[in-house]
Amino acid sequence: MQKIDLATQTLREMNATLQAQKDQTNATQWDIENPRGAHAIAVGLDAPIEVTVRGSTGYYCAGMNKQATVHVTGSAGPGVAENMMSGTVIIDGDASQYAGATGRGGLLVIKGNAASRCGISMKGIDIVVQGNIGHMSAFMGQAGNLVVCGDAGDALGDSLYEARLFVRGSVKSLGADCVEKEVRPEHLEILRDLLERAGIDAKPEEFRRYGSARKLYNFDVDNAAAY
């Protein structure tokens, strides 16, 4: 176990050290102490290492992550796991706005609630939220899966492309061009796999699926009011 204490080391030193780890590194376990809400903790990692951040983080924790597993034991500020490519990011507490935004791959697990714009413009990332999510989540979501065990706020999936949205609780309102869709066996498989990987005990059958009605892909004057 390698330790980096942000009370005595700078943020840049920490990120440079973690970013320098290669595929074949032997130093696979890292503990980050005293994060104290700092921004940009454990960003741009590209090695199969496991990083535990002991506390709460500020903006953009674990951004652009590849391969690494980043586990935050507290809550995360805005933009956690933004543009993640692969790997896993786990937040034990809550996540602030635009968690997992623009993510292209990997798995983001939020054990608490996520605020507004969770998964905005997601492009292949899988996001599992044990609690609730805020308004405008998955706005313009293009690919990937957003699984919400609690409730969703206003305008879920507004202007959605092909991201799949699964919500167990209530949806306050659906955004433009987002509709409820049939849950088929392949969707139950996706849910079962994601819930298991996220370590969340919930039945796939309890979720409803939402997706794009595909009416806003191309401009059509008959849909002008919906844009």
Place this chain on the structure above:
Amino acid sequence: MCGIVGLFLKDKSLEPELGKLLTDMLVTMTDRGPDSAGIAIYGNGDAALSKLTVQSDQADADFATLAADLGAAIGADVDLRRADSHAVLSLPADKAEHARAALADLRPGLRVMSDGTNVEIYKAVGLPKDVAARFNLAAMSGSHGIGHTRMATESAVTTQGAHPFSTGSDQCLVHNGSLSNHNNWRRKLRREGVRIESQNDTEVGAAYLTWKMQNGASLGEALEGTLEDLDGFFTFVVGTKDGFGVVRDPIACKPAVMAETDQYVAFGSEYRALVNLPGIETARVWEPEPATVYFWSH
């Protein structure tokens, strides 16, 4: 971008430390707002005495005989306590309006930052740590206070454009965001007789709350009204003589974190601002919901 901090104490034993705790929170928010900084602090008041906090760019000249001159003008004893470019004038509460008018004649260059029995507002251009040192904010005590670090958008970087804004007795407001219908509301509120002194959007937000409360609204009701009537982005933190409130616009793109323990309720634009508070490790920490009013009172 701007930084907001606020601290509302439930535990009286923390009151001597309010200035120190708030100053630490304020300085942490420097990179959200390095242009200017300000703080409103609510101390123990005497209902019979009104405090006018005034500011001058020529403080030595303006403050030298101010207590005597103002006392003569309003026919009452006036006490003056100076802190750098600011001074707190204590005078009988029933003379407060008279004193305001007299000050405009006696010292036209003077600006009134706040009036009320409890509140004092200190604000200036400069880095938050320098502003805090100028006024020795860390040594102040009180029951609650709010602070702001400014990165200007809607009006010039001046003392007058710095937050907190006070447009009513013992009221103040700080703001992160920008309002887009402030010109219209400024005209309307001025017609209604509410005092607005700058071109700043936030001052209009403060004046709006003052106007609502003058017309019988509670702090909570006035804050509800902002969601309907103010257009733009805002996270507001407001203070009244015995209360502390928070509201975010429905889009809620301006960040906000709150923490509550048995000892206090705290607000920060970011969690970083809260990390040195006592017992923060076990505090209930949450992000205030959009379009939802929160308030506490003593």
